[in-house]
Amino acid sequence: MAHQKLDRLDRQILKLISDDARIPFLEVARACNVSGAAIHQRIQKLIATGILKGSQFIIDPEKIGYETCAFIGLNLKNPEQFDEVVKSLQSIPEVVECHYTTGNYDLFIKIYAKNNHHLLNIIHDQLQPLGLARSESIISFHSAIDRKPSIDAIINEEEADD
Numbered sequence: 001m002a003h004q005k006l007d008r009l010d011r012q013i014l015k016l017i018s019d020d021a022r023i024p025f026l027e028v029a030r031a032c033n034v035s036g037a038a039i040h041q042r043i044q045k046l047i048a049t050g051i052l053k054g055s056q057f058i059i060d061p062e063k064i065g066y067e068t069c070a071f072i073g074l075n076l077k078n079p080e081q082f083d084e085v086v087k088s089l090q091s092i093p094e095v096v097e098c099h100y101t102t103g104n105y106d107l108f109i110k111i112y113a114k115n116n117h118h119l120l121n122i123i124h125d126q127l128q129p130l131g132l133a134r135s136e137s138i139i140s141f142h143s144a145i146d147r148k149p150s151i152d153a154i155i156n157e158e159e160a161d162d
Contacts, residue, residue, distance in 0.1 A: 004049050009034065011151075013042055014051075018151040021055040066094075066112040068119050069140040073105030075133045082106070085130050092126050094118075105136070 006014070009032060016028050025043070029036045046052040061069070076085060082100070089095045089109060097110035113119035119137070127135060 004051055006051075009038075010042060010046065010051075013039065013046070014151050017043075017052075017055075018148075061112040065114055068113040068115055069143070070111045070113065070119055071138045071140065072109050072111060072123070072127070073101075073136045073138075074107040074109065074127070074130075075104075075135065076106045077131045077133045079106055081131055088130050092122065094122055 012032050013028060016023055016031055025039045026036045029039045032039065043052065047054075061067075074085075076082070085107065086098060089098050089107075094111045094113055095109050096112055099108045100106075101108045111119065111122060113122055116139075119139075123135065123137065
């Protein structure tokens with residue numbers, strides 16, 4: 001993956017919008033002391049290069065009845081079936097993340113279920129038929145830290161390189 005070089009204005013924009021994704025472009029422009037058009041162009045460039053991948057509202061799974069969060073390590077009977085298994089996992093709405101990993105598992109997934117019984121049904125009825133040799137489930141009681149990489153750390157590192 002190519003590392004994109006960010007200039008000072010890019011870093012300033014990223015800091016402002018990472019703090020508040022709903023901040024108006026004109027407010028960003030004022031804070032950066034440039035025109036609204038310049039901010040719009042920079043945002044489009046950050047999107048085109050893949051640095052920004054859009055904005056979103058974050059739904060709290062627990063507030064809508066999904067009280068069990070589980071991480072499940074999957075070992076496939078036939079590891080050549082990665083692509084087919086991942087495609088099948090995409091059709092299971094409770095699977096919110098899937099990672100190719102090193103170590104003990106072929107794949108590592110994150111699931112939100114309504115409760116432990118619902119989790120058991122997902123594992124038994126939807127995951128096992130995918131051709132698993134085995135799986136290991138870890139239930140999360142609470143997420144102590146849940147964040148994206150810190151833009152402040154990136155800004156400090158990039159400024160040190162300038």
